[in-house]
Amino acid sequence: MKKLMCVPNVSEGRDAAKVEQLADVIRQDPSVKLVDLSSDGDHNRSVYSYLGDPEAVLEATKRLADLVFELVDMSTHTGSHPRMGAIDVVPFILVGSTTTEEAVEIARRFGRYVGDKGIPVYYYEDAATSSQRASLVDVRKGEYEGLAAKLEDPAWAPDEGPAVFNPATGSVQVAARFPLVAFNVNLRTDDLEIATRIAKAVRNKDGGYRYVRGMGLALEGTGMVQVSMNLTNYEGTPIPRVLETIRSEAARHGVAVAGAELVGPVPIRALEEVVKQYLQVHDFSVGQIIEMNM
Amino acid sequence: MKKLMCVPNVSEGRDAAKVEQLADVIRQDPSVKLVDLSSDGDHNRSVYSYLGDPEAVLEATKRLADLVFELVDMSTHTGSHPRMGAIDVVPFILVGSTTTEEAVEIARRFGRYVGDKGIPVYYYEDAATSSQRASLVDVRKGEYEGLAAKLEDPAWAPDEGPAVFNPATGSVQVAARFPLVAFNVNLRTDDLEIATRIAKAVRNKDGGYRYVRGMGLALEGTGMVQVSMNLTNYEGTPIPRVLETIRSEAARHGVAVAGAELVGPVPIRALEEVVKQYLQVHDFSVGQIIEMNM
Numbered sequence: 001m002k003k004l005m006c007v008p009n010v011s012e013g014r015d016a017a018k019v020e021q022l023a024d025v026i027r028q029d030p031s032v033k034l035v036d037l038s039s040d041g042d043h044n045r046s047v048y049s050y051l052g053d054p055e056a057v058l059e060a061t062k063r064l065a066d067l068v069f070e071l072v073d074m075s076t077h078t079g080s081h082p083r084m085g086a087i088d089v090v091p092f093i094l095v096g097s098t099t100t101e102e103a104v105e106i107a108r109r110f111g112r113y114v115g116d117k118g119i120p121v122y123y124y125e126d127a128a129t130s131s132q133r134a135s136l137v138d139v140r141k142g143e144y145e146g147l148a149a150k151l152e153d154p155a156w157a158p159d160e161g162p163a164v165f166n167p168a169t170g171s172v173q174v175a176a177r178f179p180l181v182a183f184n185v186n187l188r189t190d191d192l193e194i195a196t197r198i199a200k201a202v203r204n205k206d207g208g209y210r211y212v213r214g215m216g217l218a219l220e221g222t223g224m225v226q227v228s229m230n231l232t233n234y235e236g237t238p239i240p241r242v243l244e245t246i247r248s249e250a251a252r253h254g255v256a257v258a259g260a261e262l263v264g265p266v267p268i269r270a271l272e273e274v275v276k277q278y279l280q281v282h283d284f285s286v287g288q289i290i291e292m293n294m
Numbered sequence: 295m296k297k298l299m300c301v302p303n304v305s306e307g308r309d310a311a312k313v314e315q316l317a318d319v320i321r322q323d324p325s326v327k328l329v330d331l332s333s334d335g336d337h338n339r340s341v342y343s344y345l346g347d348p349e350a351v352l353e354a355t356k357r358l359a360d361l362v363f364e365l366v367d368m369s370t371h372t373g374s375h376p377r378m379g380a381i382d383v384v385p386f387i388l389v390g391s392t393t394t395e396e397a398v399e400i401a402r403r404f405g406r407y408v409g410d411k412g413i414p415v416y417y418y419e420d421a422a423t424s425s426q427r428a429s430l431v432d433v434r435k436g437e438y439e440g441l442a443a444k445l446e447d448p449a450w451a452p453d454e455g456p457a458v459f460n461p462a463t464g465s466v467q468v469a470a471r472f473p474l475v476a477f478n479v480n481l482r483t484d485d486l487e488i489a490t491r492i493a494k495a496v497r498n499k500d501g502g503y504r505y506v507r508g509m510g511l512a513l514e515g516t517g518m519v520q521v522s523m524n525l526t527n528y529e530g531t532p533i534p535r536v537l538e539t540i541r542s543e544a545a546r547h548g549v550a551v552a553g554a555e556l557v558g559p560v561p562i563r564a565l566e567e568v569v570k571q572y573l574q575v576h577d578f579s580v581g582q583i584i585e586m587n588m
Contacts, residue, residue, distance in 0.1 A: 096585060179584065243573060259574045262569075266583055267585070268585045268586075278568060278571075278572035279554050281554045281556050282553050283555075284556055
């Protein structure tokens with residue numbers, strides 16, 4: 001079952017009528033399921049999460065972009081969230097058996113659609129055209145306010161569309177990526193230093209697992225600390241391997257794991273590894289799950 | 295998401311055209327998904343597995359029964375499988391958030407539909423009207439050949455329909471039940487006695503967990519033995535609890551768990567417990583799985 005999820009961030013979070021109008025163009029195709037919509041007035045931003053067949057998700061995203069360019073004018077936009085454009089980021093996220101290649105192809109087709117309207121597009125994550133553009137943090141440096149200057153820099157020529165600043169739309173950042181798994185592990189200690197040391201042990205930045213980002217946090221009022229993580233590729237770095245490393249590092253300090261959290265959506269394939277690891281069912285397949293046949 | 299699976303056993307496994315005709319009445323409603331069909335000439339029996347919304351599954355099962363009564367004549371039926379009737383057993387199996395009560399209601403509506411045609415019906419498992427009728431083994435005792443005598447016994451008055459032997463149809467056995475989980479654990483020893491002792495330790499019959507049936511088996515040619523089990527209610531007796539008990543009992547004999555098998559379909563809720571137990575994600579919900587939102 002090949003599916004895509006798309007989670008565009010739109011720079012409009014105050015005008016409820018517009019936010020709803022934008023949701024409606026996604027819902028227009030009943031095969032595309034809008035699973036979440038969150039708007040924030042301070043950030044002046046709305047995040048739409050929808051999923052379906054890759055082609056249907058692509059078409060819904062084109063409809064969304066068309067309406068955003070009609071309704072949102074970046075030249076009058078204010079808000080606390082970093083942003084480059086009216087439809088600021090458009091990550092296409094692999095679901096089910098969709099491959100990275102397939103998601104990149106959809107991302108590129110969307111990018112060309114936007115570029116052909118005369119709007120600059122940058123690709124990032126797995127859709128990036130160079131490693132310098134892989135991270136959104138780098139691509140978004142300077143933000144909307146610095147975009148005119150950035151477009152004049154040959155090193156930042158857009159991946160699609162002209163190197164011309166469009167004040168009403170800004171630029172559109174388009175990605176393909178694995179779903180993030182937000183995984184937090186709570187430790188039976190109030191010593192933040194231990195959580196920080198363990199976060200460093202497992203995260204890529206300091207020598208840990210390639211697909212782990214993480215930090216130590218105090219959980220106020222609980223007497224516990226947390227290793228708070230994002231797993232950016234649960235195939236390369238499976239959840240159980242990270243947890244067992246944390247258990248082992250915590251034991252070194254005489255600290256036990258009090259519990260863990262999976263925050264927000266989790267792909268079923270990330271859980272397949274849990275069954276294989278702990279039940280030792282070496283040839284388990286998600287196709288065996290009754291609900292997967294529906 | 296409320297769904298039902300239905301797995302009727304039909305007493306026809308030799309005439310491929312009839313078997314296919316029966317499959318077609320299930321497929322007639324495209325919302326009902328025929329996930330498996332297996333026919334056996336020796337047993338002279340076909341097993342249809344399909345799932346969908348409870349009402350749609352009920353209607354498909356009525357259509358199936360109508361056609362079975364037209365095509366299958368028990369008075370000329372031979373085959374090695376124990377059976378009571380033309381449509382021999384009709385278990386309605388809970389899937390997703392369907393409750394036992396809801397599945398029993400559908401089972402009873404189907405039973406009345408058959409009874410109203412003048413065909414005797416027995417309910418078993420969660421649909422049973424008394425504990426004497428809970429087990430299919432008891433209900434099916436005497437089989438088709440003993441059914442005429444059984445119907446004359448007031449203790450075996452049918453739950454629906456007249457206490458009258460219908461030679462062409464026999465009786466129909468209707469159940470509501472939890473999905474079975476077939477779970478096998480392989481042990482790194484060739485000592486069958488150890489597998490047998492462990493099977494006794496975990497199975498209900500000998501003092502083990504209420505919802506476990508099981509036995510020890512030799513795995514020929516592998517040098518290993520297996521604790522082969524059916525978990526009849528994965529909520530009451532979760533998979534990880536059974537596995538951990540087996541690990542502990544095996545350790546007592548100095549034997550390690552080599553691996554495990556989940557055979558055939560597994561409900562997602564049975565796996566929820568695996569995540570809670572081993573990842574210690576105490577408030578994990580299957581609703582978080584991206585694919586569950588599709």
